[in-house]
Every structure is written in C-alpha cells, then in structure tokens.
Amino acid sequence: MTKLKLKHYFGASMAAMLVLNSCSNTKFLQEGQLLYTGAEVNIKNDTLSKKEKSNLAEALEDQLRPKPNSSFLGLRPQLYIYNITKEPKKDKGLRHWLKYRIGEKPVLLGDVDRKFNEDIIVNYSENKGFFNARATSDTISKNKKAKVIYTLTPGARYxxxxxxxxxxxxxxxxxxxxxxxxxxxxxxxxxxxxxxxxxxxxxxxxxxxxxxxxxxxxxxxxxxxxxxxxxxxxxxxxxxxxxxxxxxxEPFTINKTIVFPDYNIDDVKVGKYGIPYATDSVEVQDDLYIVDPEKKFNSRIFNRALYFSKGDLYNRKDHNLSLNRLISLGVFKFVKNEFVVSDSLNNQFDAYYLLTPRPFQSLRLETLGKTSSANYTGGEVNLNWTHRNLFKGAEQLKASVYGAFDVQIGGPKDANNIIRVGTNAQLSIPRIVAPFRFRSSSAYVPRTNFDIGYEYLSRTQLYTLHNFTGSFGYLWKENERKEHNLKVLDVTVVAPQNVSDKYLQQIKGDPANGIMPNPSLQRVIDKQLIFGPTYTYTYTNTMLPKKNTMYYKGSVDLAGTLAGILSGADAKAGNQKELFNIPFSQYAKMEHDFRYYRKVGDKSSFASRIIAGIGYPYGNSTTIPYVKQFFVGGSNSIRAFRARTLGPGSYDPTVQNASFFFDQSGDIKLELNAEYRANLYKFLNAAVFADAGNVWLVNEDPERPGGKFSKEFVKEIAVGAGVGLRLDFNILLLRLDLAMPLRVPYFEEDDRWTFDRIDFGDRNWRRDNLILNIAIGYPF
Missing domain, CATH: 3.10.20.310 (membrane protein fhac)
Structure with missing residues (x-):
C-alpha cells in the first residue's frame, strides 16, 4: 500500500467512525429528546478587548452545569456503551458494571436549567466587577442534538x-x-x-x-x-x-516547648488543657522539655528540628517548618502540634509536640514478575529490613537481599539467561556529617548517606560479573521543588569471572565460519574501577495544582579526574595507570532530562520529554565504561525498538553474525518523547505517543561503522509511534503500549521512513514490527 493510499484509507476510516458513532448515539433517544452537547457564551461589550472577552467567556463556560457527555477525539464511547448495554436485572454483575460504571447516562437538553445558569453567569460577572450584567439564553438544535447559547451583556466594568x-x-x-x-x-x-x-x-x-x-x-x-x-x-x-x-x-510569644516523642493517647494521662501529662522526669535541653521516660530518642534531633525557642514571637513559618522537619525525619507516624495559653496577661502560650513513632524495625518480602521488550521474562525476590532509629537519632539503616532471573523466550536470535543475586545496605543520617557547620532552613531535613552493595551477575554460557559499589554523600532539599544530591565519592568495581570460550570467540571472531571480530565486546568483561564525585539537581512543580507543570533532572559525573591529573595518565599515548592492578576510568559525563506536562482538559493532558547526554573519556581512558554509557529502546524509552538494540548512529546491529545479541551503547544520547493522555473511565486511560532518538559514539569504532556522532546526526534519528492503555488503580498503574517503528536509522539513507512498508495484514510484518511493552508506571 502506498503512502497516499494509506493516508486516504486512514482518513476515510476515521470519518466513517465519527459519523457512525455520532448517529448511533442519537438513535437511542426517545421522541422529543435532544442530546445536550454543551454551551457557548457570547459577550456583548464594546469596551473589552478580544482576549478579555475570550477569557471571560471561557471562565463562564466552566461554571455552567450540567456538563455534556465526555468525548474522546469527537466520539462519546462511554455514552455509546451505556446505550448498547441492556438494562440489567440486578444491581450487580457484568451488565450493571458496563452500563453504570463504564457507561455514561445521556445528558439531555431537558436536564439543563437555563435560568439557573443565567443567574450563575450574572453572579460571576458581578464578582468580576460587572455590576450591571444581564444574561439571556437560547438553544440551537439539529439532528437530535442541541446546545445552549448564553448571551451576556456585562455593561461597564467597575x-x-x-x-x-x-x-x-x-x-x-x-x-x-x-x-x-x-x-x-x-x-x-x-x-x-x-x-x-x-x-x-x-x-x-x-x-x-x-x-x-x-x-x-x-x-x-x-x-x-x-x-x-x-x-x-x-x-x-x-x-x-x-x-x-x-x-x-493580640500577638503571642512562646513560653515552653514540650515534646512527647513517644506519644500514645491510650497510655498517657490527660492534663488540665487536654494535653497529655506524664509523671516521669522531664529532660530539659536548652529550654526544650522532652518527656521520654524510656529514652527512645536522643534529644539532639529535636533541637535541630524545632525552630521555636523561649521568648520567640510566634510565626507560622517556623510553625510549619518545625512540623515538616519532624515529618521528614521518617521515624514518626503521626505529628501533632498544639498551643495552650499559659500566661494570658503576658500573651504567652506553650507549644506541645505530640509525636507517635512508627515501628522502629520492619521486614518486607517483595516478589515481582516481569517481561521486557527484549523478549526476556523473569522474576525477582527482595527481602528488605529497615531500622528507623538505629542510634536513637532517627538514623535509618536499610538492608536488602535479592535474587532475580531473566529467561529469553522467542526473539529474533537466541540469547542467554541472566541470573542476578545481590545485597545492599544504606545508612541515612538526618544531618550533614562534615567538618563544617551546615544549618538548613529548609522544611526538609538534610541527610548524609552511606551506601555499600554487591551483585553477582551471571549471563549463562557467556560470563560472570562481580559488581561492588559504595558511595558517601549528601542529600538536601531547598524546598518541595528543588533537590540536591552530591556524592562526594561514588565507587564501582567490576570483576569478571568464568568468561566462556563462546564469548571469547565472538571477540576474536572466526572468519572461516563467517563470524567477524568484535573487540567492543571485550569492554563488557574488562576489569573496571570507577570512582569520583557525582552531582544531581532535580527541580519539579508537578505536585502543584497548575495547568502547566515541568520536571528537570540534571547530573554530572566526574570519574578519576584528580587521580588522572596527579598520575599524569595518558591512555592514548600508552601511559595508562592502575590502582590495585586495575586501570581506573577517567571521564566526564553529564545528562539532562526535561519534561513538560500540560492539561488539555478535565480528562486529558499532553506530556513531553527531552533527554540529552554526553560522556567524554580522556586521560586514563579511551572509552567510557560500559556500565556508564547511554542506552535507548524499551518500555521507558523509544518503545518501537526493543531495549538496548538501537544504535549507535546508523550502525545495524542485525548484521552481527553472533549467537546472541549484546547491548548497543553510546557516549552521546538524544531522545524526544511526546504523549497525549486521556481518561476513558475512572481507572482506564488511553494514550497516543511518538518517540524519537538514538545514541552515538564520541570516537570512531571500526567494528561499529556509522556509530560516530557527526553533523549528519539528524538523519540517524529513529522514530516510533503507537497507542497504549493504562490501568490506574492509584497504588498501581499497569501500562500496555503497542508501538511500531516509523523510521529506522540503519536502513539505507534515502529509505529510512517505513510508511510504505506498513502492512497490518501480514503476520511476519506484525511479528517483526509491533512491539508490546508491558510496564508499571508512566514512561515519563
């Protein structure tokens, strides 16, 4: 099918669907009934500008009731479901669920109280300064549909x-x-x-x-x-x-600040003002009274968290700041604050903090089944233990042990199973541990984090990797929108073991049997030592009730910089240095992730994302470590391509005459995503999306021709598109995205668009081009 024929066929199909759906809904109406399709407000005023009239009309239309039946791309699927579903005999069952839960009862013109809406229009206009406003209304009907036209004559604005x-x-x-x-x-x-x-x-x-x-x-x-x-x-x-x-x-000042860190209403007597009163001794720290008979907490954490002192003038800023810091400690389940007048003559009151701690220790077992667009199916088991008050200062220790396996089922080539077993421990201290003073006025307690971990990864019949990780750094938030994460030292050690002859043969190649050498595979099993600082900055206002919101995350990774400078390392000149008999990596890497969200209506939104990153090896390295490179494809990236099978550049990974696929990676990444999201029914959402991007190399790789970044990079952008369904159950969002490639960068340069190849009736085409992504959560 040619591009032109496909375009005409698609347009005709959409037009037929619109007409069919439009007619099918009205045929269910009784004699004399009209389907209400909405309202329009016209403004009659010569003194207002066109924009002012438009804004006023839009605000007024939002006030009108009832709202017409919801629509999606001009269709009313929920109304149609209601109409075609027979009346259920019981108030339960599938038919009742379809008609009254999924379906939507028709909104008729008879449901509209025009006089009530006219009063609303006039009242809203008066609140905006149009004190002499008058409103009238009329209806327009055609083909069993009707809408109401309201005309507002606002008069002069005061x-x-x-x-x-x-x-x-x-x-x-x-x-x-x-x-x-x-x-x-x-x-x-x-x-x-x-x-x-x-x-x-x-x-x-x-x-x-x-x-x-x-x-x-x-x-x-x-x-x-x-x-x-x-x-x-x-x-x-x-x-x-x-x-x-x-x-x-009257302005009030603080007299005493009293903290009950182990508050339980069932175990504490009630005092004169309805505040718990304990008979045990009270610890006093800098005018702070702490009632903690069992000494469960170190009093220093309250000195850091609370901003009220004796004699301070009350202010709401410090009030909220103290509450937020107590909550962000993560050790208290409930935080309550009360002020009780203790000296009415001098306008003083006492501040009480009633804190109910969470269980200090918890053990959680998690199991997970998963599938990926790379045709891997598997599972994972995690055992997590948490202590929330390790040294009585709200220090959190989290330790986990996990095991996972991935088995490839199907796919264009055979692959090897993956087994992962590991452990991780993280200690988070609710303050900055440093030789310098750090006083934060943020509502969020700054933290010092220590991490250590180990993972055993076995790619059966190929190789085994031992991964050791460790880090030390600080996490702090300026406010609810801005977060900083500085890892002063972030260390990764990768040690290979049990590298099979099969894998070594792919590296060396076997020309006699048609297998070309592939030295880039060696980087996967090289010993690696990566250390240096990393910094991440995050800004987001997506939690705010705004029409347009954004998210930005930027990161910088500087590995081996100081060690490379001091040692005079120069790998290109053959002067590569080692630590502990392992060449250390030296590179600079940064990545930017920007997302923009726009509400289109009450039930729909537009989401977009741009990711750009670059890594540059220098000094002691000629390439970036494989584990630090960029990858694209998969359920959270370019969904029309399987995970890590795209790029770099115009390189074609399908020409590899190997018995397995290895991940394609790059030093430069550019990715763009756009998605229109619409709510069809409470938990059921639909999406239409498009993804584009690729990865490239900084230096030429003879084994991956076309992989280096050049001024022709735009021609090497991969493009995919698709549709999706999302089941949003609040605590869990299950996502199903079906995507197909529209532009393949490793095809011939003048034949990379694939519109002329689309053939939904061809089974082989569907198998090779339709990619189903099943995932948890939104892609971005």
Missing part, C-alpha cells in the same frame, strides 16, 4: 478608585498599616472578588508571622462604596470586623 486602610491605635492595626503598600488592591484595577479574597489571605499570612496565632482572614472586611462617584468606580475600605475576638488581636 474600577477601583481608591483603597483605604483606616488607622487606629491598636497593635494589630499598626501591623496592617506596615504592609498596606504591598496591597494587591490597586487604584485603577478592576474590582475582583478573587483579588479581595487573596488580599485577606495576604494580611492574615503576615499577621500569623507576627505572633497573631488566633487571627483569621474572616476577621477582615473589605467594603465597597460606589455611591459617591458618578463614573463606574468603587472606593474600597479594608478594616477589621467589629466583632473580631480580642484574642485574635
């Missing part, structure tokens, strides 16, 4: 003429006066109720940080007066309500 903050002699008024210049209410701006609410919140936040613990935004009133002006303007007066409690007008 502007703020002046903002007044009345003065009196109270302490609280003085605080309000001190920040009136920063008011969100500005003369000349439109009257807007949302801005007024934000102004009240601004004043409340300032007062909370100046000791007014009992104050509330509801204690502020903003009065608008338009009677004294002939033009459409209002004068605003910002002041306290007359019924504001006296307690809310």
């Amino acid at each position: 502007l703020i003429s002046n903002v007044n903050f009345p003065v009196d002699s109270t302490v609280i008024n003085s605080e309000i006066q001190s920040i009136k210049s920063e008011s969100l209410l500005k003369a000349g701006n439109p009257f807007d109720l949302d801005v007024i609410k934000a102004e009240r919140e601004r004043i409340d936040e300032h007062l909370k940080n100046r000791g007014f613990y009992y104050f509330s935004p509801d204690n502020i009133i903003v009065q608008a007066d338009s009677t004294v002006l002939k033009e459409p303007k209002v004068e605003l007066f910002v002041k306290l309500k007359n019924n504001t409690p006296q307690l809310a007008k």
Whole structure:
C-alpha cells in the first residue's frame, strides 16, 4: 500500500467512525429528546478587548452545569456503551458494571436549567466587577442534538478608585498599616472578588508571622462604596470586623516547648488543657522539655528540628517548618502540634509536640514478575529490613537481599539467561556529617548517606560479573521543588569471572565460519574501577495544582579526574595507570532530562520529554565504561525498538553474525518523547505517543561503522509511534503500549521512513514490527 493510499484509507476510516458513532448515539433517544452537547457564551461589550472577552467567556463556560457527555477525539464511547448495554436485572454483575460504571447516562437538553445558569453567569460577572450584567439564553438544535447559547451583556466594568486602610491605635492595626503598600488592591484595577479574597489571605499570612496565632482572614472586611462617584468606580475600605475576638488581636510569644516523642493517647494521662501529662522526669535541653521516660530518642534531633525557642514571637513559618522537619525525619507516624495559653496577661502560650513513632524495625518480602521488550521474562525476590532509629537519632539503616532471573523466550536470535543475586545496605543520617557547620532552613531535613552493595551477575554460557559499589554523600532539599544530591565519592568495581570460550570467540571472531571480530565486546568483561564525585539537581512543580507543570533532572559525573591529573595518565599515548592492578576510568559525563506536562482538559493532558547526554573519556581512558554509557529502546524509552538494540548512529546491529545479541551503547544520547493522555473511565486511560532518538559514539569504532556522532546526526534519528492503555488503580498503574517503528536509522539513507512498508495484514510484518511493552508506571 502506498503512502497516499494509506493516508486516504486512514482518513476515510476515521470519518466513517465519527459519523457512525455520532448517529448511533442519537438513535437511542426517545421522541422529543435532544442530546445536550454543551454551551457557548457570547459577550456583548464594546469596551473589552478580544482576549478579555475570550477569557471571560471561557471562565463562564466552566461554571455552567450540567456538563455534556465526555468525548474522546469527537466520539462519546462511554455514552455509546451505556446505550448498547441492556438494562440489567440486578444491581450487580457484568451488565450493571458496563452500563453504570463504564457507561455514561445521556445528558439531555431537558436536564439543563437555563435560568439557573443565567443567574450563575450574572453572579460571576458581578464578582468580576460587572455590576450591571444581564444574561439571556437560547438553544440551537439539529439532528437530535442541541446546545445552549448564553448571551451576556456585562455593561461597564467597575474600577477601583481608591483603597483605604483606616488607622487606629491598636497593635494589630499598626501591623496592617506596615504592609498596606504591598496591597494587591490597586487604584485603577478592576474590582475582583478573587483579588479581595487573596488580599485577606495576604494580611492574615503576615499577621500569623507576627505572633497573631488566633487571627483569621474572616476577621477582615473589605467594603465597597460606589455611591459617591458618578463614573463606574468603587472606593474600597479594608478594616477589621467589629466583632473580631480580642484574642485574635493580640500577638503571642512562646513560653515552653514540650515534646512527647513517644506519644500514645491510650497510655498517657490527660492534663488540665487536654494535653497529655506524664509523671516521669522531664529532660530539659536548652529550654526544650522532652518527656521520654524510656529514652527512645536522643534529644539532639529535636533541637535541630524545632525552630521555636523561649521568648520567640510566634510565626507560622517556623510553625510549619518545625512540623515538616519532624515529618521528614521518617521515624514518626503521626505529628501533632498544639498551643495552650499559659500566661494570658503576658500573651504567652506553650507549644506541645505530640509525636507517635512508627515501628522502629520492619521486614518486607517483595516478589515481582516481569517481561521486557527484549523478549526476556523473569522474576525477582527482595527481602528488605529497615531500622528507623538505629542510634536513637532517627538514623535509618536499610538492608536488602535479592535474587532475580531473566529467561529469553522467542526473539529474533537466541540469547542467554541472566541470573542476578545481590545485597545492599544504606545508612541515612538526618544531618550533614562534615567538618563544617551546615544549618538548613529548609522544611526538609538534610541527610548524609552511606551506601555499600554487591551483585553477582551471571549471563549463562557467556560470563560472570562481580559488581561492588559504595558511595558517601549528601542529600538536601531547598524546598518541595528543588533537590540536591552530591556524592562526594561514588565507587564501582567490576570483576569478571568464568568468561566462556563462546564469548571469547565472538571477540576474536572466526572468519572461516563467517563470524567477524568484535573487540567492543571485550569492554563488557574488562576489569573496571570507577570512582569520583557525582552531582544531581532535580527541580519539579508537578505536585502543584497548575495547568502547566515541568520536571528537570540534571547530573554530572566526574570519574578519576584528580587521580588522572596527579598520575599524569595518558591512555592514548600508552601511559595508562592502575590502582590495585586495575586501570581506573577517567571521564566526564553529564545528562539532562526535561519534561513538560500540560492539561488539555478535565480528562486529558499532553506530556513531553527531552533527554540529552554526553560522556567524554580522556586521560586514563579511551572509552567510557560500559556500565556508564547511554542506552535507548524499551518500555521507558523509544518503545518501537526493543531495549538496548538501537544504535549507535546508523550502525545495524542485525548484521552481527553472533549467537546472541549484546547491548548497543553510546557516549552521546538524544531522545524526544511526546504523549497525549486521556481518561476513558475512572481507572482506564488511553494514550497516543511518538518517540524519537538514538545514541552515538564520541570516537570512531571500526567494528561499529556509522556509530560516530557527526553533523549528519539528524538523519540517524529513529522514530516510533503507537497507542497504549493504562490501568490506574492509584497504588498501581499497569501500562500496555503497542508501538511500531516509523523510521529506522540503519536502513539505507534515502529509505529510512517505513510508511510504505506498513502492512497490518501480514503476520511476519506484525511479528517483526509491533512491539508490546508491558510496564508499571508512566514512561515519563
């Protein structure tokens, strides 16, 4: 099938589906019923700009009820399912589930209360300063479908003429006066109720940080007066309500800070103010009272976590900071804070911290079944032990033992099974352990981490690798968006064993039997010593309720830099140095991962990602260690290609006349991904995606021609696309992505696009080109 025919066939199919689905939903309507397809708001106003009208109309349309039946690409599949499913006889079973859980009852024009929506439009407009707004409505119907057209005549928008903050002699008024210049209410701006609410919140936040613990935004009133002006303007007066409690007008200071680190409501007596009171002795540390009869915790952790001291003026910033730091220690299940007035004459209260610890030790067994796009199927077992208070200072020790196996089933070539057995231990100390002082004002406790691990990896009939890892470094967060991870020393030692003759034969080659030499395989089994600092910076605002969010992760890896400089190593000149009889690696590597998420509607979004990385060997190395190189392909990368079978550059891995596939790697990586995601039903999501990218080499490799990065790299970009289903059960997201290659970089340069080869009816084509990825979680 030619490209043109395929395009016409696809377009005709989509058009037929749209028409069929459109007609099939309306044929289920009864006589006189009209399917409601939505509403439109028109603005009649000569003083507003086109953009202002558009923004107002969009905001008003969002307020209207009910919403029409949900749609996907112009179709209404949930409504169709409801219509074609017969009425169930019982309130359970498959039919009931399909009709009332998966399906969606039709929204009819008769369900729309036009008068109610007109009132909503007028009320919203008045809140935005259009005090003389009027609204009317009408319907347009065709082919058993109807939509409602609302027309708003807002009139002139009222502007703020002046903002007044009345003065009196109270302490609280003085605080309000001190920040009136920063008011969100500005003369000349439109009257807007949302801005007024934000102004009240601004004043409340300032007062909370100046000791007014009992104050509330509801204690502020903003009065608008338009009677004294002939033009459409209002004068605003910002002041306290007359019924504001006296307690809310007084700033409070901290008297005592009392911590109950082993709080349990069932085991502690209740004191005068409903606060637990213990009869045991109280430990006092720098005006901090700690009630811990069993001495489960070292008092120093509370000195670091709590920011209130005796005599301090209460402020909400330190209040929240202390709570967040206690939570981030990871040792407490519940953190509760209460303030009790202890001296009403001097406006003092005591701060109580009621902390319920988590079990200090836990043991967890995990089992995992998995499959990969490289035709590997296997399983993994993990046994994890955690101690959350090792030295009574909230130090966390995590130790794990694991075993895993992967067996290749099918695929274009035979491969060897993989067995992994290993152990790992991590000690995390909730402070910076260093010869210098480090005082963090972040809500997150900084940590010093020590890691050590070992893994035995056996690729049966080929080789065995012993991997030893260790690291020491610091992890800290500036805030919820910015995180730093500095490993002062990150060490990896790889020692090979039991390298088979079969594998050595692939390295040396056997021209007589058509097997060409492949020296690059030697790097996999070389002894490796990698050490040096690494740094990772992460920024994300995806946790915020915003329409557009982003994620960025950048990393730098500098291996063997100082050792190479001091020893004068130069591998290219034959002067390669060793440590412990192992040549150490020397390279510089960095990688950037940027992701952008945009909400398209209530039930759909667009996600995109760009990954760019480069590694450069120098000094004691001519190549980057195999375990530190870049790879593409697989369920979280370019999904139309099996994991680690793509690249470098235009090199064709299928020409390897070997009895097994080995992973394709590169020193440079570029990857781009785009995905449209839509919710079909509560837990059922669909996606359409496209992936592109490749890896390249910094230096020429005679055994992998076409692998070096050049100015022609764009021509060597691989492209794939596909569709996916995601089952989101909150605690688990199961993902199924079906992808096919659209551009293959190792085909002839003028024949790399594959549109003319697509043939869904050909079994062999489907086997070689349709890649099913089954994974847990989103790809990015």
